[in-house]
Amino acid sequence: MRTSIATVCLSGTLDQKLVAAHEAGFDGVEIFEPDLVASPESPEAIRARAEQLGLSLDLYQPFRDFEGVGPELLAQNLRRAAAKFALMNRLGIETLLLCSNVATARSGDEQLAAAQLRQLGDVAERFGVRVAYEALAWGRFVDSFEAAARIVRLADHPRIGLCLDSFHILSKGHNPEAIETISADKIFFVQMADAPLLSMDVLSWSRHHRLFPGEGGFDLGTFMGHLVRTGYDGPISLEIFNDTFRQADPLATAVDARRSLRWLEHETAASLGAAAGGGAARMCTAGLPAVEPPADINYVELRTGELHELRRLLGQLGFRSHGGHRTKPVELWSQGGVRIVLGAPDSEQMRPTVAGIGLSVSDPATALRRARDLFAPDVPREEGTGEEPLVGVRAPDGSEVFFGAAGASTPAWVSEFGAPEHGDPQMVERIDHVNLAQPWQHFDAAVLFFRSVLDLRTEASIEVAAPVGLVRSQVLHSDNGILRIALNLVPSGASADAILPQHLAFATSDALALARAARDRGFRPLDIPANYYDDIEARYQLEPALLDELRELNVMYDRDETGEFLHFYTHPIGTVFLEVVERRGGYAGYGALNAPVRLAAQYQHRHAVRRGALT
Template identity: 80%
Template sequence: MRTSIATVCLSGTLDQKLVAAHEAGFDGVEIFEPDLVASPDSPETIRTRAEELGLSLDLYQPFRDFEGVGPDLLERNLRRAAAKFTLMNRLGIETMLLCSNVATARSGDEQLAAAQLRELGDLAERFGVRVAYEALAWGRFVDSYEQAARIVRLTDHPRVGVCLDSFHILSKGHNPEAIETIPADKIFFVQLADAPLLSMDVLSWSRHHRLFPGEGGFELGAFMGHLVRTGYDGPISLEIFNDTFRQSDPRATAVEARRSLRWLEHETALWLGASPGARAARMSASALPAVEPPAEVNYLELRADAVDDMRALLSQLGFHAHGRHRTKAVELWSQGAARIIVGRPESDRPQPTVAGIGLSVVSPETAMRRATELFAPEILRRESAGDEPLVGVRAPDGSEVFFGAEGETEPNWVHEFGAPAGEDTPVIQRVDHVNLAQPWQHFDAGVLFFHSVLDLRAQPSLEVAAPVGLVRSQVLRSADGVIRIALNLVPSGADPDAILPQHIAFAASDVLGLARTARERGFRPLDIPANYYDDIAARYDIDPALLSELKELNVMYDRDESGEFLHFYTPPIGTVFLEVVERRDGYDGYGALNAPVRLAAQYQQRRVATEGVSA
């Protein structure tokens, strides 16, 4: 698969965009016209620079509002096209993108459009270039790829073909199956974009909310499968209009983009394997190494300046200390299969963070190979003699994900710490889910990372009201629900310390009993307002004795058709806090209706602690 990316996807100058595309491993780029116009470099310099970087210049775009016009405007359009063809010759670009007319067309007559495209094709012949005609989803008369293909067929010119754009096709709900009816030699270019499934006007949707493949809701594996079966073997390019990408580091965005295409190649291979076609493909699509879902979260690593506070909190919840690692400045605390590694920050970041996630997998080597094929940077871990080998990669937000072999009862690396100080029947059984705060520039990249590397499936996203704005939450989980990672998007401009979205949730067998025992050990939970308990009394037919106990212990409650959910929160230590949950009778959610109350309570608690505001 030849990969390409439009310069509009990336921030920075044109040269910075070219460098980022090269470093991410792309084969070529599309030149977005405003990037060229704003560049101080001549077309010849840009051409030479691309050659130095090993990049082909695959497309010049966009050329707008050409067909369906009157004779006078057609003449002006042809003069405009001649100037662009001359520029393309200077750049060394052979294909120009022509968008269907949205502004100046006065006729939807397909014969007229074909006749005018034929004149454009004759002009392109003189310059040795091609025209790829694309149906915009908001085109005045031509807004579907089948219309565009029909007009190209009527044009019957070797220099005129179609450009297929997944956004324009799938956002309108068009079936991509008819792509297979288009001859491969008439498909001149292919552009890809994913997007969240939104109900809004398609132009705004397109201009601000496109995403890389794997980050949205489109069925791009099927789209690509139909394309491959035509015999097309030209560039597969990303054209993403997204406000976040235009403000993010171009190198990081380019790597995210390249990861998305490798994931899409995998999805395409799976689709083709399940839906064999009659025609032989010329484009190869290989699947990623298959990985079994992780068996468990075998550890979470917390880096905190307030190590003593974290020790006290874990002890109150019934965790036992194993002691310090024999060679590293970290210590292990455990209860059941929940293991927390605690250490001080290794960098100058003052706040604690969930710095690492360890996963038990069938084959760490296979998991690692899949991750590196998806361009996840490998972490070189310092190991001493006798240390259990762990391999890992870095997530977009800087946190670490390590893979270790499954043990019969516990991971082998546990023996690198001392034995736990105390043994009793654990109430906390394992990690239920991990909730990671994501800076605005890493949220979609984080979704793609966990989806593609760990094969976790994204659940419908939610927006939760907090005192400082809306917090968008996206849960990714394994099919069996053992691995659950929730990503929270910090509201733009908000102080992350103010909303405390990063936390670890533990699954327990008896939340009420643990809450009472922890209180006897000096634990003070997050204080939940009395109004909340009045509300759930009205919302549910709940036993008054249970309600009284929930209120006394600051335990929150939810119920659905499957079961009940009880959970409480610890005070924060910096920007990290813990949650203990009990799922009864198959409850599978997260107490979403309780989240705004929790966020408001945390915000109020922080104001009391930092500003002396009266509680």
């Protein structure tokens, strides 16, 4: 599959965008006209720079408001087009993107539009270029790809074809199956974009909320299956208008973009494999190495400057210390099937507090190969004599994911620490989920990373009210439910007050008993206001004895049609806190209705500490 990216997707100067596309491994780029106009380099110099970087210049865009106009404006438009065609000759670009008219069209007569495109084709013929006509979702008269295809057929000119854009098609709810009725030689270019499933005007949706494939809710694998069956084998390009990408590092964005197309290629191969017959398919699409869901969470690594406080907290929850590693400056704590590796922050790496997740998988080598195929960078790791080899990759936010072999009840690397201390009966059983707060520039990239690299499934995203703004949350999970990752988006422009701690949730069979045992060891849970318990009493009609116990122990409660959920929280320790959860019956949620109360309680606690009211 030949890959391309529009320069509008990336921040920086035109040269910085070209370099980023090259370093991320793209085959070509689309030149967005404002990037060229703002560049101090001549078209010839830009062409030479692209050739030096090994990039083809695949498309010049956009040309607007051409068809459906009166004779005088048509003449002006043809002169304007001739100037752009001459510029394309200087750049060495063969295809122009023509958007359907949104501003100046006086008529929706398709015969008139076709006749005018035929005249445009005659001008394009003189310059040896092509015109790819795209139906904008907000076009005045032409707003569907099927209408654009009819006009192109009526124009019947070898220099006039179509540009298909997944956003313009799927955002309007059009059925992409009709793509298969279009002749491949009339599909001149294809642009791909994902998006969250929002209810808003399509222009604003397009201008501010497009995403790379795999980061939103569109079924792009099926879309691509229809396209490939036409016989199209030209570039698959990304055209993403997104406020975040325009502010982020261009290379990081370009790598994320390239990952999205590799994931899309995999989804396309799966779509083609699931459908009967391949039609006239000529595009080569390769799937990713198949990986099994993780057998368990091997460990979670926390990096914090508050090691003493975190040690005390883990001890109160019943964890046992194994002491330090024999060669590395980290220590191990465990309880049940949960292992926590603690260490001080690494200032060079600037990793988040939840610095690493170790997964037990059936085939670590295959898991690593899939991650590398998706452009995830390896994590270098020094191994001492006799130490268990672990292989891992780095996520967009700097955290790490390591793969170890499944099978043993206790991983071999545990012996590299000391024996655990003796302690009370163990009540924590496993890690229920990991919550990773994400900076604004990494959230969408993190969704794609975990979805593609670990083959996780996405759940519907939600927004939770917090004292510092709305917090967007996206949960991903493995098919077997062993791995659950919740990604929270830190509000943009966040002050110190808006920093969301990350957290780990531990599963138990008896949250009330564990909360009581922890209290006996000196544990002080996050304080939940009395108003909350009045509210759940009204909502759920709980037994008075249960309600009293929840209130006494600061345990929160939720219920759905399948079961119940009990959970309590620790106070934040630096930028991390812990949660204990008990799932009864088939409850599979996370207590979303309780999240605003928890966020407010943490906010109030943090401010009380700053005022000196708490220690």
